Each structure stands twice: as structure tokens, then as C-alpha cells.
Amino acid sequence: MSEIHLTGRAASPGLAIGPVAVLTAAVARRTATGDPAQEATTLKAAIEGATAEIVKLISTLEGEVAAILEFQIAMLEDDALAEGAYDAISAGVTADHAWRSALDAEIAGYRSAEDEYFRARAADLVDIRDRVLARLSGADTAAKITGGSIVAGDDISPSTFLAADWTRGGAIALAAGSPSSHVAMLARARGAPMVVGLGPLSWIGPPPALALVDGDAGIVIFDPEPETRRLFEHRMAAANAAQTAADAGRLEPACTADGQRVAVLLNVAAPEDLADLDPAICDGIGLVRTEFLFEASHGLPDEDTQYAVYRRILDWAKGRPVTVRTLDAGGDKPIAGLTVDGESNPFLGLRGIRLSLARPEVFRVQLRALSRAAVHGALKVMLPMIAVPSEFDRASAMLDAEFTALRAEGIACARPPLGIMVEVPAAALRAEDFGAAFYSIGSNDLTQYTMAAARDVGAVADLNDTGNPAVLALIARTVEAGRKRGVEVSLCGDAAADIHLTTPLLATGLTTLSVSPIAVARLKAAIAKVRS
């Protein structure tokens, strides 16, 4: 059996290894009374019973966890929640069917919300639904999960999470789910690694026995090969030792053992990533991915929507530099109505800047929104997938045109510095040929294009190594081009967060690394140990 390598979104940091516990949807079975009045009474009792159950659970909890359950109580105590169910019961529907349909309609409303936060509340409604259904069928509530397991399923309810013992390790791997869900908050509070959005968890034959969860990178490996497992366990041991030491230095600026200052920036996939985060932990934001703006099903985002989001991130940064990457669609990030379907090799197709230049009407809106936001902070704009200087020049001319047009309209704006992401080997080899204001090395794509090996193909995963001398040579060459031209060079791929690569990366001359917020403490601790 070969290992199954899945990539999703990191929702709670940390590494875990353990046996797989597959969550299965509980099926409620009960015998209906056939009498609408009695069915209504039964439902009322079940709702009251479920409420009492949560009240009892709250008394053992405090803070954020208690607040999550108080929300469930407020919903259960509101007659509006069961209104539809009682109507259906009086029309002859059984209590459990009536309740399920009413709640499913409510849940569908949350799932279709534009805002990720509201979408994430669907899990709370599912929890409420299942608690009441369990009481209706007289079954035990939340399924018991053995401590130390890797819980795999579509989504997990706060009740199920709270019923498990997380003091003995374990982690969560979800096909759906959201980093904004209450369960994700709980997982972060309890230190349980969690990855969401893995896509369908389908396997041939029996479910996998063992799984590795990397809550930092958002990766789950089912049924790992012995070598994969050995390397992972090695990383876990190192991570555990490092974490304790690292947490202390999170707010301190990063310095190597010889006193060389290293700027640590953040990678941000959505503004929600910055919630509850102190800007003092970083020297700025090295990468704001803008694909999230285009993910919703309601068409492309307009200029004002984009402007509001960029401005919010600049406000958060309080004057620290913020680098926003223009839309990087295509490749493994398709967007309905924008990217091209059916390319034989999407990674070598119409993606990144190529797509933006092919769809100027979409690109212009983003450039206008960015120019308007630029007056609110130290904004920089970065172009993805640049291969030749003419691409940079065309995008630069478009930015100039939008800036000039805005100024002519009397709208507050500024022309942000325009840089390139160095991720195509051609750009790394000839970086000095580009008129870019800065270079940011995208190590994920640079590695896969240099080594001709994809990250998600297990059989060639060992070739996909940023530490390979060929990849490091391209990085060093880009750093040298930046030094010659007097422009900043940073690295914003996953390699920046891999502390085994900190020494070789700094040896290329890099002094700026950009990582996801959860990796900051660990990276700063790793930098402190580097001696040149």
C-alpha cells in the first residue's frame, strides 16, 4: 500500500502521529408516535434536554470555550430555530425528520454565506442538530474518540471535539472545515494540530491505519512509508524541544548567533489570519495572497471590496511594509470563470501574471484598488510567475496608467513599488534584467520547476527539495542580483519555515524570510542558532 499525501489548509499548528479514527455520521433511529401533538412534545423535551446538557458542560469550562457553547444555548433557547420543525410536525411529519429538515435548511444558509466566519458557524448548527437528534433517538451523544487518535472526517462538531481527551496527543484531518471554525479555535487552545480542506477522504478498501498530521504546513499523510514516518518522528522530537524555547522569543527581533539581523515577515492567505495577532511579532507582511478574494461563488470582487481588504491589512501592520501579490490563479488554484479548464499541464500553462495580462479587465481592477490602498501604509505589489522582463514592463505600464487615471479623477492614490516573485528558473538566472523594485523568491514553485518534481506526487517527493544545491544556487544568484541593483530580496515559500533549511538559506545571503504566523516563534529560535 502506498502512502496518501494530502494538502489542505493549516488550522492549528503542530505535528502529530497516531492511529486513524474515521468519523461516521450518526444515524438516529426512533419509532414515531404517529400523533402530531405527542411528536411536538417529544421534540420540545429533546431541545430542553440538549440545552440542559450544554449548560452542564459549560459549568466545567471557562473563557472562549464556554462562550462558544453559550452561543449554542442562545440558539436552542430561541423559538425561531424550531419554528419550521413544529410547523412540519403539525402537518404530520415525525419529530426527528421535522427537526432535521429545519436545521438542514438553517445549515445550508450558513454554508452559502459569503463570509468565511459565518460559513464556519455551520459546524455549530450541525452540533445543535445532532445533539437534539441523539436525544430524540435515545442514543448516546457525541461519539467517543480514543485519546491520541488522528480524527478524520468531513467536519467535526465542537461537542465531539470536547468529548475527546486531547492531553494524550492526537490531531484532526478534515475533508471540509475552516480555520475560522469554533473547533479550530478549540484545537488551537488545546494544542491539537488540525488541517482542514483536504478534499474528499476516499480510499480503496479499509480506511488507513496510521496518519501523520503537519498542522504547520497543512499536510496529512495517511499510511506513511516507513522512511516518511521516521523523518516525521525526527521532526516531531526536534519541534517539541524547540517549541518550549521558541515561545519566549516570539516578540523579539530575529538575530543570528553572530548578531546578523534577519527580518521575519508573515505570509497571509486571508485577513482572518491576522485576527488576535500582535504586529510586533513580525517586521511586516512578506506575502498577502489575494486568491481568497476571488474564491467566493459570486463573481469577481469589485474595486471597493478589494480596497477595503487591502486597507484593513495595512491598518493592522501599523506602518510596517506589506507586500501584496496580485492574483496568482491557475496551476493548482483554478477560479471559475477566469482560469482555463483542461490544460494538459496547468503548472506550465496560463497562470499568475500570464493570466492577469491575458485578462486586463480583471487585472486593472486589482491595480486600481492597490493604488488607492497604497496611501494608507507601506504597500508593495508583487507579480507572480514572471519569466521574462516584458511581462514586468507591461504590468508596470498598466499600474502607471491606473495610477495616472486615479489621480486625474482626483481620487487619493499612490504608485506602490512593483516587484517580482522569482519562481521561474528563467527569472532567477536573469534577475538583474528586470526593472523590479524588489525580488521575492517563491521557493515552492522555484523548487518544483528546477527539479521537475511536484510536491504532491509521493514517488518523486524526495526530489522536490529546496535544499538541493541547484535550487540554492538559483537563490544565491537572485540575492546577488538584488545586491548589485540595490533592491531587497526575500524568500516567502514553505522553505522559509523549514528550520532545517535556515542555515543554508541564510548562507545564500538572504536576510529576509517570510513565513505563516504560526511558524514565527520557531523560525526566530532557529535563526538565533545560526553561525556563519
Add this chain to the structure above:
Amino acid sequence: MHDANASPAAETYVPLTASAVLVNPVGLHARPSVKLTQCAKGFAAKIELALAADGPWTDAKSPVKVMRVKAPQGATLHFRVTGPDAEAALAVMLALVHDGFGEA
């Protein structure tokens, strides 16, 4: 089902209206909704909210209905309050929104 808002006396009062912008980070989400409805239930007046000045209006005493509005950050929340203690109720609602429900 009884409804405090169905008081016939409410009809004799003139509705008071006002609006405020949601400033807390994720809009009128779970905790703010619970806080707002709990405060609203403390008043006899009929309290409604909406995302537009002309409705549709939502019962501000029902957390289920308030959550259905899915009001995001930056949205303008309109209030319409009718009843004997309408003025006090409106002031409390606006203060809650202005203060970001104590979490901004």
C-alpha cells in the same frame, strides 16, 4: 408561542430609527449576536434591525434571526424601535455597536 413584541400597545408609539456601522472584526457574529439579543430582551419595546434603511426588518430579540442577517464588518446596521422605552433601547443598541460589542 408568546411574543413580547406582539403587544398591541406598541402600535400607539411612533417608531424611532437610527443606524451605526459595525466596527468589530468579524461583523455581527456569534458572540455579538448573543450579546445584542440579550440586551434587546431587557426592553419592552419592539426592536428590529436591518442592513438597509427600508428593511427587511429582523427581530433583534431572536439570535437565530439575527445570525441569519449575516451582517459583515463595515456594514451599516439600521435599528427601528417602537415602544414605551424605545429611546433608552435605541441608545443601548447604538452604544453596543459603536463599542464593537466590547471586543473591537
